[in-house]
Amino acid sequence: xxxxPIDAIADIRxxxxxxxxxxxxxxxxxxxxxxxxxxxxxxxxxxxxxxLAMVIRGELITPESDLVDRTxxxxxxxxxxxxxxxxxxxxxxxxxxNYLVPLMIGARDMAFPRLxxxxxxMVPVFGIILMASFFVPGGSSQSGWWAYPPASLQNxxxxxxxxxxxxxxxxxxxxxxxxxxxxxxxxxxxRMRTTGMTWFKMPVFVWAVLAAxxxxxxxxxxxxxxxxxxxxxxxxxxxxxxxxKGGDPVLFQHFFWFYSHPAVYVIILPxxxxxxxxxxxxxxxxxxxxxxxxxxxxxxTGLSATVxxxxxxxxxxxxxxxxxxxATSMLISVPTGIKVFAWVATIWGGKIKLNTPMLFxxxxxxxxxxxxxxxxxxxxxxxxxxxxNTYFVVGHFHYVIYGATVLGIYAALYHWFPKxxxxxxxxxxxxxxxxxxxxxxxxxxxxxxxxxxxxxxxRVASYDPEFAFWNVIASLGGFLLGISTLPFILNMVGxxxxxxxxxxxxxxxxxxxxxxxxPPSHENFEExxxxxxxxxxxxxxxxxxxxxDKLEIAHATN
Amino acid sequence: xxxTNTSIDSAxxxxxxxxxxxxxxxxxxxxxxxxVFLLSESVIFLSFFAGYIVYKxxxxxxxxxxxxxxxxxEPLISTIILVSSSFTIYVAEKFLHxxxxxxxxAFWLLTIAMGSYFLYGQAVEWSGLDFGFSxxxxxxxxxxxxxxxxxHVLTGVLLQSIMLVRSFFPNNYAKGEFGVESTSLFWHFVxxxxxALFMLIYVWQ
Numbered sequence: 001x002x003x004x005p006i007d008a009i010a011d012i013r014x015x016x017x018x019x020x021x022x023x024x025x026x027x028x029x030x031x032x033x034x035x036x037x038x039x040x041x042x043x044x045x046x047x048x049x050x051x052l053a054m055v056i057r058g059e060l061i062t063p064e065s066d067l068v069d070r071t072x073x074x075x076x077x078x079x080x081x082x083x084x085x086x087x088x089x090x091x092x093x094x095x096x097x098n099y100l101v102p103l104m105i106g107a108r109d110m111a112f113p114r115l116x117x118x119x120x121x122m123v124p125v126f127g128i129i130l131m132a133s134f135f136v137p138g139g140s141s142q143s144g145w146w147a148y149p150p151a152s153l154q155n156x157x158x159x160x161x162x163x164x165x166x167x168x169x170x171x172x173x174x175x176x177x178x179x180x181x182x183x184x185x186x187x188x189x190x191r192m193r194t195t196g197m198t199w200f201k202m203p204v205f206v207w208a209v210l211a212a213x214x215x216x217x218x219x220x221x222x223x224x225x226x227x228x229x230x231x232x233x234x235x236x237x238x239x240x241x242x243x244x245k246g247g248d249p250v251l252f253q254h255f256f257w258f259y260s261h262p263a264v265y266v267i268i269l270p271x272x273x274x275x276x277x278x279x280x281x282x283x284x285x286x287x288x289x290x291x292x293x294x295x296x297x298x299x300x301t302g303l304s305a306t307v308x309x310x311x312x313x314x315x316x317x318x319x320x321x322x323x324x325x326x327a328t329s330m331l332i333s334v335p336t337g338i339k340v341f342a343w344v345a346t347i348w349g350g351k352i353k354l355n356t357p358m359l360f361x362x363x364x365x366x367x368x369x370x371x372x373x374x375x376x377x378x379x380x381x382x383x384x385x386x387x388x389n390t391y392f393v394v395g396h397f398h399y400v401i402y403g404a405t406v407l408g409i410y411a412a413l414y415h416w417f418p419k420x421x422x423x424x425x426x427x428x429x430x431x432x433x434x435x436x437x438x439x440x441x442x443x444x445x446x447x448x449x450x451x452x453x454x455x456x457x458x459r460v461a462s463y464d465p466e467f468a469f470w471n472v473i474a475s476l477g478g479f480l481l482g483i484s485t486l487p488f489i490l491n492m493v494g495x496x497x498x499x500x501x502x503x504x505x506x507x508x509x510x511x512x513x514x515x516x517x518x519p520p521s522h523e524n525f526e527e528x529x530x531x532x533x534x535x536x537x538x539x540x541x542x543x544x545x546x547x548x549d550k551l552e553i554a555h556a557t558n
Numbered sequence: 559x560x561x562t563n564t565s566i567d568s569a570x571x572x573x574x575x576x577x578x579x580x581x582x583x584x585x586x587x588x589x590x591x592x593x594v595f596l597l598s599e600s601v602i603f604l605s606f607f608a609g610y611i612v613y614k615x616x617x618x619x620x621x622x623x624x625x626x627x628x629x630x631x632e633p634l635i636s637t638i639i640l641v642s643s644s645f646t647i648y649v650a651e652k653f654l655h656x657x658x659x660x661x662x663x664a665f666w667l668l669t670i671a672m673g674s675y676f677l678y679g680q681a682v683e684w685s686g687l688d689f690g691f692s693x694x695x696x697x698x699x700x701x702x703x704x705x706x707x708x709x710h711v712l713t714g715v716l717l718q719s720i721m722l723v724r725s726f727f728p729n730n731y732a733k734g735e736f737g738v739e740s741t742s743l744f745w746h747f748v749x750x751x752x753x754a755l756f757m758l759i760y761v762w763q
Binding site: 111112179182183184186187190191192217218219220221222224225226228229232236237238239240245246247248251255258 | 586587588590591594595597598599600601602604605606609612613616617618619691692694695697698699702706
């Protein structure tokens, strides 16, 4: 803690001198450092989760179970899902939010910088706990990422410290860290906005982060409650979810999905925010229907608490519940549709610049629309009963999580890369990365839809040879996705080391973060900006702040 | 809390004004964040309550064999004492606002004593019960709910003890009373949860 004032003083006295790179490996309380720590850490776990996915696709390229043992296969899909959600999509989006929210609302840092750092450092801690579960007797959890009892209550080795125990421990720590983060974001957005930054002058990304973090606050505690009860069933012999002892396994499903369906919105809402930031910049037009896009995020937050039973249409759910949750689930498509309409209207007739972030943004939007259509199909009870637990579901949510979310994250990483590192990325490598990713995503995940409609169940290591054709294509697509990360890594590392120096605002974008140097100074703003205009004023030629020349000391001394 | 700001302020007078502004907001931010935390925490209890209601209304064998129900008299006394302690902690806070430290300490200590009595009563009750944590969903949910709440009471008592000790440091509360205010709010929260819990477990048998 004591090094912070020294850093700050050094930074103020010589604003030209770059900060020490070692701060990225320590307990920094700078939201920008923490943001990058989140992004880099989670990307490493993304690669690990990707390797597990390669194993799954390698197993499924032939109908027989021949690559790995069936129990290992169970471990692979369980840990793939867990890692990708809790150690990649959540933390990487927290990283982007951490980096961008204080800058976008004109604050020097988050409301609670130390809490922020503690919350980040819990990510590697529970990441290591989860990885350690591979090495305990009996191996890691094999009950899928949703850990349904009674499968998750089986403990064949009889050890207290088993794979499922460590899984629950990791998820619990992740939950605590996420709650800490959510408290920090909500407080920051409510109370740290600069002068003139009224609610309807906030960038949509900030609205989206607020909406997402509110979901964490009301959803995660429910999952925690379920996890505590599952843990005590597993460890202390209680019978909450054990049907053999009078427990109710479906109750766990309620607890689980009450959080874990809204969790999808925790993931996708910031991606909606990214779309809303990127499309106006590269179409050179104001965001269409800004207020509707902003408020629709909060409507999604509200509705997200009323849809979870659509995951349980086949769990002995009464008919009235099926009807109710079918209707609410379909209702979500209204605020989502408003957003899609607004993005299309923003792009329509714009001066479109197809650079890497825009390509990723458009690709992600197209795949999100596709995922939305299959989502509506799945919300309908008759369709859901037919394809429940088949590859159709897997295909649907991979279009959401990979097609829309991962591509959206890539778009954001390219778009803000110059701001974060002060360097430009390589456009050629970026476009190569986009082409490989776009083809790979569709090749890997589209075949899952026909497979599911034909009845191929998910989570199986072997299958009927009639499904072989689409599985081979999906596997080849999966391997292509693995390859597609190589140009990305090369681009990010190479450009950070020796890329062309980035100016303040390489994209001529409008936003507070683009008014300060790349990367911003430790304190972000020397004098806090005074906001006088709505965001996205493209083509309007109106200044965003009344004091643009006073935001940085470098200007005052020049 | 403020080493960062102080050292920057002393290094650069230009920043002083701006940092002064954030310094004043800081206290309010913490209270805002704490309220957000309590709202979130309440959902854990709501989830447990929901689970309890589901079990109570759907279980085929609700009470374990040989168990007829829960004794209400002693828990009711504990309840009255715990709820009353919400008033004593309020009086203690009033005294602190008026800078009357001894009045604050007296009522604060009374609150600690009442909270401790509640914990003692719970320990006595638990040791006299003839069912355990693993005796069906009734045993499980009884100990889970009362135990999780008891953990909160214990946390409250520990926080109160820290605040009591801190009141003996000179000028500790000169710059605001976030610790006392948040502890008090937490205590009210724990009380309200207990009332709901008492209704669910003891009244609705």
